[in-house]
Amino acid sequence: MSEFERRLAAYLATQLSGASGVEVTGLERIHGGASRETSRFVLRYVLGGRPHQRRLILRRDPPGSLIETDRRVEFAAYRAFHGSAVPVPEALWLEEDPAPLDHPFFIMEELAGLESNFQALLTPPYLPLRTKIGERKWSILGEIARADPGKLGLVGLMEPIEPEACWRRELEAWEKVLDEDELEPQPIIRAVIRWLRRHPPPPPQQIRVVHGDYRTGNFLFDSEGEIRAILDWEMAHLGDPLEDLAWGINPVWQWSRDGLAGSLLPKADAIRIWEAASGLRADPNALRWWELFSCVKGQGIWVSGGREYQGGANHDPVLGLSSWMMGNAQDRAALSLMGQLP
Amino acid sequence: MKPDAGQVVERVTQSLLGEIAPTVEPSYRQASVSMQAMLLVAVREEMDRAAARRVEENAALRALFAQGAPLVPDAALRERLSSAADARDPSLLVPELEAANQALRALLIELHTAVEVLEGTAARDLDAAIWRELAASTERRKLSVAPF
Numbered sequence: 001m002s003e004f005e006r007r008l009a010a011y012l013a014t015q016l017s018g019a020s021g022v023e024v025t026g027l028e029r030i031h032g033g034a035s036r037e038t039s040r041f042v043l044r045y046v047l048g049g050r051p052h053q054r055r056l057i058l059r060r061d062p063p064g065s066l067i068e069t070d071r072r073v074e075f076a077a078y079r080a081f082h083g084s085a086v087p088v089p090e091a092l093w094l095e096e097d098p099a100p101l102d103h104p105f106f107i108m109e110e111l112a113g114l115e116s117n118f119q120a121l122l123t124p125p126y127l128p129l130r131t132k133i134g135e136r137k138w139s140i141l142g143e144i145a146r147a148d149p150g151k152l153g154l155v156g157l158m159e160p161i162e163p164e165a166c167w168r169r170e171l172e173a174w175e176k177v178l179d180e181d182e183l184e185p186q187p188i189i190r191a192v193i194r195w196l197r198r199h200p201p202p203p204p205q206q207i208r209v210v211h212g213d214y215r216t217g218n219f220l221f222d223s224e225g226e227i228r229a230i231l232d233w234e235m236a237h238l239g240d241p242l243e244d245l246a247w248g249i250n251p252v253w254q255w256s257r258d259g260l261a262g263s264l265l266p267k268a269d270a271i272r273i274w275e276a277a278s279g280l281r282a283d284p285n286a287l288r289w290w291e292l293f294s295c296v297k298g299q300g301i302w303v304s305g306g307r308e309y310q311g312g313a314n315h316d317p318v319l320g321l322s323s324w325m326m327g328n329a330q331d332r333a334a335l336s337l338m339g340q341l342p
Numbered sequence: 343m344k345p346d347a348g349q350v351v352e353r354v355t356q357s358l359l360g361e362i363a364p365t366v367e368p369s370y371r372q373a374s375v376s377m378q379a380m381l382l383v384a385v386r387e388e389m390d391r392a393a394a395r396r397v398e399e400n401a402a403l404r405a406l407f408a409q410g411a412p413l414v415p416d417a418a419l420r421e422r423l424s425s426a427a428d429a430r431d432p433s434l435l436v437p438e439l440e441a442a443n444q445a446l447r448a449l450l451i452e453l454h455t456a457v458e459v460l461e462g463t464a465a466r467d468l469d470a471a472i473w474r475e476l477a478a479s480t481e482r483r484k485l486s487v488a489p490f
Contacts, residue, residue, distance in 0.1 A: 029370040185447040317377040
């Protein structure tokens with residue numbers, strides 16, 4: 001075991017009551033969301049005289065990231081949806097004290113042998129499965145929108161919000177991110193923000209759990225086209241479920257460059273499937289407001305990453321590339337939704 | 343200066359992708375090296391156009407300010423627009439062009455904010471011209487690897 005693996009094993013020994021021989025091996029950093037350092041490892045221990053082995057994921061706070069989020073909420077969201085119609089990995093331990101591993105972290109089960117990379121969808125064997133994956137993607141999102149946050153036990157953990165306040169809270173939060181983190185003026189997104197303020201959406205039909213980053217790339221799928229886990233709940237909150245639908249169909253996720261929402265399905269099909277699964281209606285005007293808002297949020301994420309990279313707080317090249325490439329794509333998406341892209 | 347700087351960047355990119363990345367372990371670090379190469383692809387695209395796109399854009403913005411200054415009721419903003427419209431880029435050095443560009447883009451936000459609430463044909467024409475310039479600004483910055 002490396003020193004870090006020994007420290008992780010020592011922590012886990014305190015969590016596994018009655019276990020002996022706790023051992024961590026094979027710790028390996030993997031790509032897994034933009035807000036936490038993600039690593040896989042194998043845990044072995046003896047309990048009740050029997051050996052046990054589990055493949056697990058460590059999600060540890062980094063010094064800087066694309067998104068500053070509450071790990072407690074992310075952990076709670078995984079726990080709340082585990083075993084429901086929304087597939088998620090089992091979340092096991094949350095540690096907010098930085099002492100054991102220098103930064104707060106949580107641990108969950110690893111679902112091995114699955115794919116999450118959106119680039120994989122553009123080539124065989126996954127290319128022919130895009131329609132099936134797309135149908136499942138927006139059907140599961142509909143299940144998230146259908147679920148009662150109170151019955152999930154998330155109301156006390158997530159910040160409460162009145163229906164009339166949903167749009168303003170989100171817009172102000174992401175405008176603040178831009179105010180604090182932008183490295184250059186953002187005339188397109190600022191114009192969008194002014195438009196959004198002049199044309200507020202109707203209140204949501206229901207206050208629901210909003211995943212916050214529900215997009216192609218943030219779920220695990222298998223070679224049969226089945227989605228096995230929804231990941232990256234770090235921006236989960238209570239709000240208007242249209243926010244998630246709008247984020248998922250944002251043009252910047254069209255890596256396939258064929259106009260398909262999330263590189264998977266025509267936008268109209270995605271909306272229809274979501275409506276059927278959620279039992280909610282996607283009012284076109286309200287959805288357009290949230291689609292434009294998603295461009296503000298997206299640009300907030302890209303400029304924050306750019307600041308982290310330029311300032312040296314985080315050297316992950318994805319932050320620099322996202323700030324350039326996705327920042328430009330986000331501006332173009334905003335122009336398109338405003339009807340201003342030739 | 344030969345070899346061309348752009349070709350040097352291309353060679354480094356090819357080396358990272360074809361020779362170095364495949365030998366790097368674990369997979370996270372391999373992906374990181376590939377991502378660094380993608381950054382260089384973007385740098386390569388930006389190198390050739392860096393000065394030209396800023397010169398073009400700064401001129402376009404100054405033309406909008408010249409068009410907009412007479413329409414703006416706020417005297418202080420009108421004065422700043424006129425001053426910016428008459429200014430010239432200090433040199434062709436990219437950092438100086440960039441500093442001028444950022445100041446002009448910040449002023450564009452003020453002009454756009456003022457114009458979009460004005461009535462009349464001239465204001466509407468200017469608003470449309472601003473949107474056209476904003477669309478053009480994204481074309482100038484577009485990268486070939488972008489999804490949209």
